[in-house]
Amino acid sequence: MSAFILNFIFLFLPAEPVQEVTLEQLQARVIQQNNDTLYVVNFWATWCKPCVAELPYFETAAAQFKTQKVKVLLVSLDFIRDKQKLDKFVVERTIKNEVVLLNAGNPNVWIDKIEPEWGGAIPATLLYRNGEKLFFREGEFEQTELDSLIQTKLN
Amino acid sequence: MNRLILLATTFFFLVSFKPDGGYKVGDVATDFKLLNVTGSMISLGDNKVAQGFIVVFTCNHCPFSVKYEDRINELNKKYATKGYPVVAINSNDVLQYDEDSYDNMIIRAKEKNFSFPYLHDETQAVAKSYGATRTPHVYIVQKEKDNLIVKYIGAIDDNADDAAAVKHKYVENAVDALLAAKPVNPDFTKAIGCSIKWKK
Numbered sequence: 001m002s003a004f005i006l007n008f009i010f011l012f013l014p015a016e017p018v019q020e021v022t023l024e025q026l027q028a029r030v031i032q033q034n035n036d037t038l039y040v041v042n043f044w045a046t047w048c049k050p051c052v053a054e055l056p057y058f059e060t061a062a063a064q065f066k067t068q069k070v071k072v073l074l075v076s077l078d079f080i081r082d083k084q085k086l087d088k089f090v091v092e093r094t095i096k097n098e099v100v101l102l103n104a105g106n107p108n109v110w111i112d113k114i115e116p117e118w119g120g121a122i123p124a125t126l127l128y129r130n131g132e133k134l135f136f137r138e139g140e141f142e143q144t145e146l147d148s149l150i151q152t153k154l155n
Numbered sequence: 156m157n158r159l160i161l162l163a164t165t166f167f168f169l170v171s172f173k174p175d176g177g178y179k180v181g182d183v184a185t186d187f188k189l190l191n192v193t194g195s196m197i198s199l200g201d202n203k204v205a206q207g208f209i210v211v212f213t214c215n216h217c218p219f220s221v222k223y224e225d226r227i228n229e230l231n232k233k234y235a236t237k238g239y240p241v242v243a244i245n246s247n248d249v250l251q252y253d254e255d256s257y258d259n260m261i262i263r264a265k266e267k268n269f270s271f272p273y274l275h276d277e278t279q280a281v282a283k284s285y286g287a288t289r290t291p292h293v294y295i296v297q298k299e300k301d302n303l304i305v306k307y308i309g310a311i312d313d314n315a316d317d318a319a320a321v322k323h324k325y326v327e328n329a330v331d332a333l334l335a336a337k338p339v340n341p342d343f344t345k346a347i348g349c350s351i352k353w354k355k
Contacts, residue, residue, distance in 0.1 A: 123350075
């Protein structure tokens with residue numbers, strides 16, 4: 001009976017609710033991977049309008065390259081106390097790419113560990129494969145730009 | 156062949172050369188003349204008694220800037236009398252963010268009782284010359300003879316979300332060091348923030 005109720009609950013939970021990750025967990029997930037997958041990592045937040053505006057481009061790109069070894073990870077820099085707001089946003093917008101909430105402490109320490117050239121403005125996007133950083137941009141994307149960037153890195 | 160190599164290297168340097176990202180610590184900052192929310196034009200040079208300035212690139216719309224409004228007010232209250240007043244500058248493109256318009260700056264300054272000038276960098280020239288990229292983005296400059304020398308670039312502190320949980324008050328630490336004639340350490344920090352919205 002209780003198993004039935006549990007199943008029932010899980011049925012109505014979003015498939016991938018937003019996980020909170022540390023910097024080390026994020027690095028282990030994408031930066032230190034050795035599996036030929038191209039990781040497209042986008043730093044964003046629900047409060048950042050240009051970030052929200054470009055989210056559909058990342059959704060479209062992920063769908064377009066779904067048969068290839070491409071993984072888009074949306075790393076939210078929302079305030080930790082706004083986790084519920086983020087969860088709601090992800091469900092309401094039916095965001096299919098995986099979203100994680102970064103809880104990494106002092107930005108002055110962790111920003112450089114991701115990218116020394118990054119001043120801290122978002123959106124920011126990085127590409128990795130086999131532990132190697134292939135691309136970094138502090139700024140927005142257009143759909144065609146993002147698609148051709150991913151295509152270039154797959155070739 | 157040599158020419159080809161030269162051409163190739165020149166090209167390499169051209170494409171790998173990054174545009175000057177504004178000021179670095181130690182650089183001489185140029186003064187500006189910008190419209191304050193009071194309606195008057197303000198230059199740093201107008202203030203003859205200041206030893207330096209806490210120049211804060213900020214804006215109305217950015218949640219990070221909003222989080223810091225009270226702290227920026229406190230900074231001015233604490234350091235203006237000691238010779239380091241705050242000068243806040245909004246450089247965002249009004250077309251992209253109506254909330255950052257001059258009229259809305261006036262409203263916000265009144266609402267929050269800004270105790271410091273809140274200037275409109277309408278042409279974005281000041282943000283570009285300083286190299287500001289996000290809000291809030293702080294540049295502390297110190298007067299040395301007739302020059303303004305950049306002494307600190309970066310974040311106000313290490314916790315935008317929660318002022319009570321701040322461990323490192325970077326700007327206070329920097330101004331305290333300048334007041335004590337000591338080296339500023341750290342003199343460069345990073346923070347997450349909204350990107351400054353450039354005109355298209």
